[in-house]
Amino acid sequence: MLEQDIRDRIQKLVHPFCITKGERFRLKDFDPGDTGGMTLDKAQGAELVQLGTKWLAEEQDMLYAQDRWSLLIIFQAMDAAGKDSTIKHVMSGVNPQGCQVFSFKQPSSEELDHDFMWRYVIRLPERGRIGIFNRSYYEEVLVVRVHPEALKREKLPSQLVGEEIWDERLADIARFEDYVSRQGTKILKFFLNVSRKEQKRRFEERLEQPEKNWKFSPSDVMERKFWDDYMEAFEKAIQATASKHAPWFVVPADNKWFTRLVVEAAIVDAVGSLGLSYPKLDAAKQKELVAARTALAHERS
Numbered sequence: 161m162l163e164q165d166i167r168d169r170i171q172k173l174v175h176p177f178c179i180t181k182g183e184r185f186r187l188k189d190f191d192p193g194d195t196g197g198m199t200l201d202k203a204q205g206a207e208l209v210q211l212g213t214k215w216l217a218e219e220q221d222m223l224y225a226q227d228r229w230s231l232l233i234i235f236q237a238m239d240a241a242g243k244d245s246t247i248k249h250v251m252s253g254v255n256p257q258g259c260q261v262f263s264f265k266q267p268s269s270e271e272l273d274h275d276f277m278w279r280y281v282i283r284l285p286e287r288g289r290i291g292i293f294n295r296s297y298y299e300e301v302l303v304v305r306v307h308p309e310a311l312k313r314e315k316l317p318s319q320l321v322g323e324e325i326w327d328e329r330l331a332d333i334a335r336f337e338d339y340v341s342r343q344g345t346k347i348l349k350f351f352l353n354v355s356r357k358e359q360k361r362r363f364e365e366r367l368e369q370p371e372k373n374w375k376f377s378p379s380d381v382m383e384r385k386f387w388d389d390y391m392e393a394f395e396k397a398i399q400a401t402a403s404k405h406a407p408w409f410v411v412p413a414d415n416k417w418f419t420r421l422v423v424e425a426a427i428v429d430a431v432g433s434l435g436l437s438y439p440k441l442d443a444a445k446q447k448e449l450v451a452a453r454t455a456l457a458h459e460r461s
């Protein structure tokens with residue numbers, strides 16, 4: 161369990177970026193360069209994140225042992241906002257057996273033959289597990305909204321494709337999250353909010369540094385033309401789907417150390433609120449343990 165004092169500090173750090181009610185949410189109120197007034201250097205930030213991962217590793221063991229709750233962590237962002245490296249750092253201490261990461265790319269022809277949720281539903285985390293979605297069903301109201309040709313590929317009956325389709329999808333997603341959370345899945349959604357300027361800088365870095373060249377894709381640069389459309393789509397998605405049980409975190413992403421810190425803190429806070437503990441054994445089970453101990457003690461070698 162976390163001490164109250166530490167929980168208070170974590171909540172204070174996370175609170176300004178946590179959206180649980182969408183109506184009044186405006187993306188322009190969130191600065192990608194924000195560091196919450198903290199002036200840590202890279203190493204100090206990393207040290208704090210490490211404290212969090214250590215704690216999380218212990219809690220994950222209880223999550224797994226209890227086999228009741230699961231955790232779904234969603235990452236959405238523009239390219240080069242740092243999804244991959246945030247996942248790497250934030251989950252670095254946890255037992256790989258209790259954790260599943262799925263990266264969603266363009267849907268396959270098999271996936272396009274199903275409803276849009278299909279491929280995500282079958283990858284929801286089992287009880288006791290942490291599931292990470294690197295991109296998610298939110299792509300269905302982001303990239304698909306920005307590029308109408310992606311919607312065409314989904315082969316929906318034309319009578320069902322009207323002006324309202326995005327509001328309908330957002331409503332479906334919100335209801336889906338109600339359902340999933342009522343089944344014992346804690347949902348956390350992170351939008352890594354990088355600025356257009358910082359994205360450019362990171363693309364240039366990918367072009368300049370040979371060991372980063374592989375990360376560069378010319379199509380990523382083309383997508384910059386649609387920046388405003390994406391921001392509008394993100395804003396609408398967050399407005400329509402932020403809730404207490406499936407909050408959005410709009411995480412400043414121009415400084416990687418701060419991004420990781422906020423994400424780590426939000427996960428620690430959420431897991432802390434579950435009040436996890438190891439399962440207590442009933443009398444019959446206790447008796448079994450005593451018998452097993454006696455049997456082992458009586459073994460010859």
Ligand code: ATP
Pocket residue numbers: 239244263264265266267294295299300303304310377
């Ligand atoms: P990275 O570039 O860091 O390796 P990535 O997540 O950007 O990771 P890419 O293979 O570059 O992976 O891109 C995946 C692409 O698939 C993205 O452009 C994304 O918008 C697109 N995509 C994801 N889900 C859907 C979807 N449901 N419909 C259409 N496009 C999608």
Ligand code: MG
Pocket residue numbers: 239377380
């Ligand atoms: Mg990419």
